[in-house]
Structures are given as structure tokens and as C-alpha cells.
Amino acid sequence: MKFDRPETTNPIDQMKVVGQPVRRIDGELKVTGNATYAYEWQDPDGPSAYGYPVGSAIAKGRITAMDVGAAEASPGVLAVVTTLAVGDREKGQYNTAKLFGGAEIQHYHQAIAVVVAETFEQARAAAALVKVEYAEVQGQFSLADGRDTAQKPKDVDDTPPDTAVGDFDSAFASAPMTLDEEYTTPDHSHSMMEPHASIAAWNGEQLTLWTSSQMIDWWRTDLAATLGIDKDNIQLKSPYIGGGFGGKLFLRVDAVLAAFAAKASGRTVKVALPRPFMANNTTHRPATIQRIRIGTEQDGKITAIAHESWSGDLPGGGPEPAVMQTRLLYAGANRMTSMRLAALDLPEGNAMRAPGEAPGLMALEVAIDEMAEKLAMDPVAFRILNDTQVDPENPKRRFTHRNLIGCLETGSERFGWSERRRPGARRDGNWLVGMGVAAAFRNNLLLPSAARVKLDREGIVTVETDMTDIGTGSYTIIAQTAAEMLGLSVDKVVVKLGDSRFPVSAGSGGQFGANCSTSGVYAACVKLREAVASALGFNSDDVVFENGEVRSGNRFAPLAAAAGVDGLVAEDKIEWGDLSKTHQQSTFGAHFVEVGVDVATGETRVRRMLAVCSAGRILNPVTARSQVIGAMTMGVGSALSEELAVDTRRGFFVNHDLAGYEVPVHADIPHQEVIFLEEEDPYSSPMKAKGVGELGLCGVSAAIANAIHNATGVRLRHYPLTLDKLIGGLPEVA
Numbered sequence: 001m002k003f004d005r006p007e008t009t010n011p012i013d014q015m016k017v018v019g020q021p022v023r024r025i026d027g028e029l030k031v032t033g034n035a036t037y038a039y040e041w042q043d044p045d046g047p048s049a050y051g052y053p054v055g056s057a058i059a060k061g062r063i064t065a066m067d068v069g070a071a072e073a074s075p076g077v078l079a080v081v082t083t084l085a086v087g088d089r090e091k092g093q094y095n096t097a098k099l100f101g102g103a104e105i106q107h108y109h110q111a112i113a114v115v116v117a118e119t120f121e122q123a124r125a126a127a128a129l130v131k132v133e134y135a136e137v138q139g140q141f142s143l144a145d146g147r148d149t150a151q152k153p154k155d156v157d158d159t160p161p162d163t164a165v166g167d168f169d170s171a172f173a174s175a176p177m178t179l180d181e182e183y184t185t186p187d188h189s190h191s192m193m194e195p196h197a198s199i200a201a202w203n204g205e206q207l208t209l210w211t212s213s214q215m216i217d218w219w220r221t222d223l224a225a226t227l228g229i230d231k232d233n234i235q236l237k238s239p240y241i242g243g244g245f246g247g248k249l250f251l252r253v254d255a256v257l258a259a260f261a262a263k264a265s266g267r268t269v270k271v272a273l274p275r276p277f278m279a280n281n282t283t284h285r286p287a288t289i290q291r292i293r294i295g296t297e298q299d300g301k302i303t304a305i306a307h308e309s310w311s312g313d314l315p316g317g318g319p320e321p322a323v324m325q326t327r328l329l330y331a332g333a334n335r336m337t338s339m340r341l342a343a344l345d346l347p348e349g350n351a352m353r354a355p356g357e358a359p360g361l362m363a364l365e366v367a368i369d370e371m372a373e374k375l376a377m378d379p380v381a382f383r384i385l386n387d388t389q390v391d392p393e394n395p396k397r398r399f400t401h402r403n404l405i406g407c408l409e410t411g412s413e414r415f416g417w418s419e420r421r422r423p424g425a426r427r428d429g430n431w432l433v434g435m436g437v438a439a440a441f442r443n444n445l446l447l448p449s450a451a452r453v454k455l456d457r458e459g460i461v462t463v464e465t466d467m468t469d470i471g472t473g474s475y476t477i478i479a480q481t482a483a484e485m486l487g488l489s490v491d492k493v494v495v496k497l498g499d500s501r502f503p504v505s506a507g508s509g510g511q512f513g514a515n516c517s518t519s520g521v522y523a524a525c526v527k528l529r530e531a532v533a534s535a536l537g538f539n540s541d542d543v544v545f546e547n548g549e550v551r552s553g554n555r556f557a558p559l560a561a562a563a564g565v566d567g568l569v570a571e572d573k574i575e576w577g578d579l580s581k582t583h584q585q586s587t588f589g590a591h592f593v594e595v596g597v598d599v600a601t602g603e604t605r606v607r608r609m610l611a612v613c614s615a616g617r618i619l620n621p622v623t624a625r626s627q628v629i630g631a632m633t634m635g636v637g638s639a640l641s642e643e644l645a646v647d648t649r650r651g652f653f654v655n656h657d658l659a660g661y662e663v664p665v666h667a668d669i670p671h672q673e674v675i676f677l678e679e680e681d682p683y684s685s686p687m688k689a690k691g692v693g694e695l696g697l698c699g700v701s702a703a704i705a706n707a708i709h710n711a712t713g714v715r716l717r718h719y720p721l722t723l724d725k726l727i728g729g730l731p732e733v734a
């Protein structure tokens with residue numbers, strides 16, 4: 001099915017099942033421990049052997065020698081596979097760094113060997129005995145130092161690194177009110193709960209791999225290239241995933257090591273990356289330096305806006321696209337954005353939840369707050385004044401649907417924004433109390449997505465697609481979609497995901513998963529409805545699917561009757577026309593936060609949070625809310641505590657565990673509220689839905705920074721907003 005004109009009405013509009021707060025259909029499996037995650041599969045042919053990785057001890061250079069004699073002689077050891085033995089390998093198309101193979105070292109903790117043994121402890125002990133000699137080369141590890149030599153990168157997803165409209169320089173020079181500030185965000189780690197893990201089993205030339213992947217087909221393609229085998233010889237399974245946040249978008253080395261280790265040992269082998277590997281072996285969100293300039297009229301209308309961003313990556317990598325939202329969020333006739341990329345020898349930087357917008361809004365939405373303050377305007381009113389219904393860089397392109405103003409107004413009212421006082425004016429015991437606001441913005445991306453649906457003679461519909469559920473609720477919204485299309489209740493639908501034998505879906509990423517994968521299921525269900533009508537001899541134009549029955553005029557039959565003995569099968573794929581080129585599709589929101597800052601210690605506690613989202617039809621308010629509160633929680637982390645500390649001499653992230661890399665825990669998170677504005681976007685898909693999973697993160701950290709300013713009068717521009725940066729500016733305590 002090609003989606004190339006705005007949707008009119010379709011069976012999803014009934015909203016009998018879609019849009020309802022259906023509980024997760026996989027919830028019981030998960031809370032009872034019966035959902036089998038990557039590391040938990042049991043090979044029917046016998047117990048697995050264990051693989052333990054060895055990581056490079058240097059950040060840049062070459063391996064000159066490896067001695068695995070002691071490791072091989074260690075108790076229980078079945079095989080040792082080294083990067084030298086497997087030799088240079090083709091790199092996956094989605095990876096910047098090579099995962100495994102050859103003597104070259106591109107970053108610290110790059111995998112250089114895997115030791116296979118009967119038990120995990122034996123493998124780990126033997127891994128410590130692998131001796132390696134290196135020829136080390138001094139790398140470049142500091143973004144601040146690399147900034148001056150940073151280069152203009154190649155296009156990011158078909159968008160140029162630089163844009164310009166009007167004449168920014170003269171408009172900024174002549175603006176009566178201006179702001180020119182610099183902001184920094186640190187490197188962030190995905191730190192999802194489930195580590196990267198894979199089990200590999202070979203049967204002749206056939207490889208079965210259980211793993212934890214957001215994108216089944218990307219992984220399968222890149223694994224085939226790395227192993228040098230045909231993609232058809234690999235079956236990949238990833239039905240349950242304990243979080244990804246972008247860290248599992250691209251093939252990771254646990255899969256590669258498990259495959260080589262299983263081949264070498266002749267056993268089924270399981271490999272999980274130990275937690276300390278996750279910071280330096282896998283990808284991370286790169287640090288940024290961002291300069292923002294804004295010029296306005298006296299009345300607050302923006303006349304000039306510029307956003308420049310610097311980030312770093314391994315040679316061949318790309319920038320953190322932190323300026324993207326600034327191209328679209330606010331009006332202003334004269335504007336420019338630019339991204340520059342420094343070559344760094346740190347581990348690969350790559351996508352982490354809302355790549356671009358998440359760190360970009362951490363800067364932009366503080367700058368907007370600062371500008372409003374200079375203008376003595378309410379920051380909500382300042383944002384509303386500068387709203388735009390067209391793409392400001394290309395005014396012929398309208399937004400398909402944009403209700404940022406509605407988010408700001410609804411949020412103000414529900415949060416009690418009118419209670420906000422001037423900076424430093426509210427006190428609650430030892431706490432200085434303040435409120436902050438920020439806009440949320442994230443684009444709506446579209447990827448093709450296919451599905452297969454089967455109707456059996458019991459009237460059960462089974463959906464198969466290689467879509468993944470990374471904790472998001474994919475199983476549930478896909479069941480709701482098929483149920484709505486076929487006039488069934490959710491318990492009559494079976495959903496099978498995360499297997500490369502199923503049709504290729506959009507996968508989970510870029511907050512496109514929900515809208516795209518359900519649209520693929522919609523397309524397949526349209527075909528199944530036609531097949532049902534034809535099997536029953538009904539006219540497919542007026543056929544109605546309701547309560548397990550199919551009706552046409554005054555004829556009706558049970559849905560199951562159409563299945564016959566063999567059942568009915570239909571398969572289709574949603575493909576996208578030019579609607580996302582002719583129109584701008586984005587999602588919007590507003591975050592409101594109240595914080596308390598301890599007047600003596602500078603400790604910040606978040607006291608209340610509210611998100612209001614304008615993001616098309618909400619397919620399931622329970623799973624969508626869960627996405628948004630999870631994202632708000634992540635925004636508390638990136639505001640207050642998360643930072644990968646770089647050792648700029650040796651070139652690695654020092655705090656490579658969950659003790660040193662601090663993410664919020666329950667006690668850090670207050671009452672959270674989420675409001676979804678009632679809407680549908682007929683340009684986005686037949687589902688009229690968009691994404692919320694990344695939108696929920698966008699802007700949260702800036703709202704916290706702005707609330708801290710309102711509480712204390714101290715303006716912080718360098719994340720994380722730790723107490724050491726605050727304490728000097730706090731008022732004297734009596």
C-alpha cells in the first residue's frame with residue numbers, strides 16, 4: 001500500500017480498540033519472568049557454552065602480538081578467537097567503527113578476543129590471561145581542543161550541515177535586543193537495563209542468533225557482511241528487549257563474537273557484554289558545544305536566530321545533529337544553522353533517544369528562556385508570540401498539524417503557571433522553589449513496514465512482522481490495530497514479533513516504530529479483509545467487520561467461516577509517497593517542571609513534572625503515557641546527573657558502570673503528569689498517529705535548567721546541572 005495522499009476515513013476511526021487504554025498483552029509474561037530475553041534462551045540441543053570478551057587496553061594504535069597460550073590452557077576453555085585470527089572484515093553499513101577483526105585499534109575497549117569456556121566464570125578467568133602487545137598512537141580525545149579544527153561534515157540523512165535564510169548577520173547586528181551564549185552537553189550513555197547479549201548456534205551453514213536488537217533486518221544484513229556469509233543463512237530472533245534507546249539500533253559486537261565463538265567451539269555460545277564494556281565498547285550520544293544567537297524587536301518578535309553546534313566522532317562518523325529543531329521551531333526571517341565535526345578517537349558516537357533534538361533543545365530552550373527574561377516577557381508568551389505554522393526556512397511548506405500553542409496554554413493552566421514568581425522569590429523551608437517551561441519538538445519519521453496476517457478457522461488472527469518491542473508496547477498496539485480492522489477483541493489476536501522469518505518492519509527507532517509498524521499491519525489487514533469478503537462471496541465495498549462477524553447488506557457470517565480449513569493469509573507493506581516532502585511532519589509538546597534547590601547545599605530536587613503532547617492520534621494512552629514518563633525521567637538524568645567522564649589523556653570514559661554513571665532512580669522522580677491533546681494527523685499515515693517516545697524527552701532538561709534559574713536566580717548553561725555549578729551563586733544563608 002502506497003500512502004501518498006492525506007487519509008480520509010477508514011476502519012481505524014471507529015476507535016473501539018485503537019485509542020483505548022488496553023493493558024500490555026505481554027505484561028503478564030514480563031512480570032512473571034516468562035518473557036525470554038536474549039541471554040535466557042535455552043538451546044534444545046544442550047546447554048550453552050559461555051563467551052567472555054576481551055577489550056583493547058589502548059584507544060588508538062595497532063596490536064603487534066597476542067599470546068593466548070595461557071588462556072587456552074585454562075580450566076574449561078573450549079576456544080579462544082582473536083581479532084588477528086579472524087582478520088580484516090567488512091564493516092557493517094551502519095557502523096562507523098569496525099566491531100571485530102584485524103590489528104587496528106580505533107577506540108578503547110574495542111573487542112579484540114572472545115574466550116569460550118564451559119562456565120561463565122572459567123571464560124572470564126581465562127579472558128584475563130590473554131596477553132596483548134600494542135603499538136600505541138596518541139589520539140585526540142577532547143572536543144574543546146578539537147573544536148578549532150572541526151570540519152564541515154557530510155549531509156545527515158539528506159539534510160545539509162549548514163542552512164541559511166535571509167541575512168542573519170545584519171539582522172542580528174541591528175536587532176534592539178540580542179542574546180549570544182554558549183551551552184555544553186556531555187557525552188551520554190544509553191545505559192539500558194538489559195546489556196547487549198547474544199546466543200549463537202550453527203547448524204551447518206545456518207546460523208541462529210538470539211539477540212537484543214531494535215532493527216532485525218539491519219542487524220541481519222550487517223552480520224552477514226561481517227561474517228562473510230549470505231544473509232539468507234542467518235535467522236535472527238529478538239522478541240523481547242530490555243531497553244535500547246538507540247544503543248541497539250545497529251549491529252553490536254556481542255552478536256559477532258557469539259557467532260565466531262560458536263563456530264570455533266562447535267557449541268551454542270552465549271555472550272553478554274559486561275556492564276563496564278557498555279560505555280566504551282558500544283556507542284554513546286556525543287558531547288556538544290552549542291552557540292546560540294537570537295535577535296528580537298522590542299516587542300519580542302524574533303528577527304534573527306542562529307544555532308551552531310560542534311561535536312566529535314571517529315573518522316568517518318557524523319555529527320550530533322543538535323541544530324535540527326532550530327530550523328523548524330520558531331519564526332524569524334533571518335536565520336542560520338551549522339554543524340561542525342571534530343575527529344576524536346573516543347568510542348563511536350551515534351543515535352541516542354531523540355538524536356539531535358534532545359541535546360539541541362537542552363541549549364535552545366534555555367536560550368529562549370534567557371531571551372524572554374531579557375525582554376521581561378513571560379517565557380510561555382514569548383514562545384507563543386514566535387510560533388510558526390510554516391517551515392521557517394521554506395515558508396511554502398506548512399506543518400501538517402502543529403499545536404505547540406495548545407500545549408503551552410493547556411500546560412500553563414494545568415500546572416498553575418500563574419503562581420510562578422520572579423527568580424529567588426519562593427521559599428519552602430530550606431528549599432528555594434521555582435518553575436520552568438520548555439517547548440518539545442521532534443520530527444515524525446517514516447520508514448516502510450511490512451506485516452503478514454493469518455486468519456484461522458477458530459477465528460484467531462495472527463500477526464507476524466519483524467517489528468521489535470523495546471519496552472514500548474509494540475505487541476499491544478499491533479494487536480489493537482488488527483483487532484480494530486477485523487472487528488475482534490484483542491484477545492482474539494496473536495502477535496509475533498522480532499524474528500527475521502517475518503516480513504521486514506520499520507523496527508524500533510526515531511519514535512517512528514508505533515506509527516509505521518501499525519500502518520504496515522493496517523495495510524496487511526486491508527488485504528485480509530478483501531480476502532475474507534471474497535471467500536464469503538461478499539461485496540468488499542460495503543462489508544463491515546464487527547463482533548467477530550462479517551456483514552454485507554443483510555447477509556452475515558462469522559469471520560472464522562471465511563478461513564476455510566487452511567486459513568487465509570495476507571501480506572502487505574506500507575510505503576510512503578511525498579507527503580513528508582510537500583509538508584513538514586513534526587510532533588510538539590510543552591514541559592513544565594517545579595524544582596526545589598537546597599539553599600545551603602545547592603542540591604536540586606524535581607518536585608512536579610507535566611508534559612503536554614501534540615502528536616497525532618494516540619494509539620494507546622496507557623503505553624504512550626508510559627513512553628512519555630520514561631522519557632521525562634531520562635530528561636531528569638540528562639539535566640542533573642548524567643555525564644560520561646572523559647579521560648582526555650588515555651581516551652576512554654572513566655565512569656563505565658551504573659555506580660559512576662548516574663541515572664535517576666525512583667526516589668529522584670516526583671509526581672509526573674502527561675496530557676495528550678486530542679488530535680489526528682491525516683498526513684502521517686492511515687493510523688493518523690505520530691511518535692511520542694522521543695518527544696517526551698525533548699525539552700525536559702531545559703525546563704529543569706529554567707526552573708533552577710527561577711528558583712535561585714543562577715543561570716546554568718553547562719550540563720549536568722550539578723550542585724558545584726550552583727553553590728557559588730546561591731544567596732547567603734542566615
Ligand code: MOS
Nearest residue numbers: 246352353509510
Ligand atoms: Mo532511537 S535513538 O532512533 O532508538
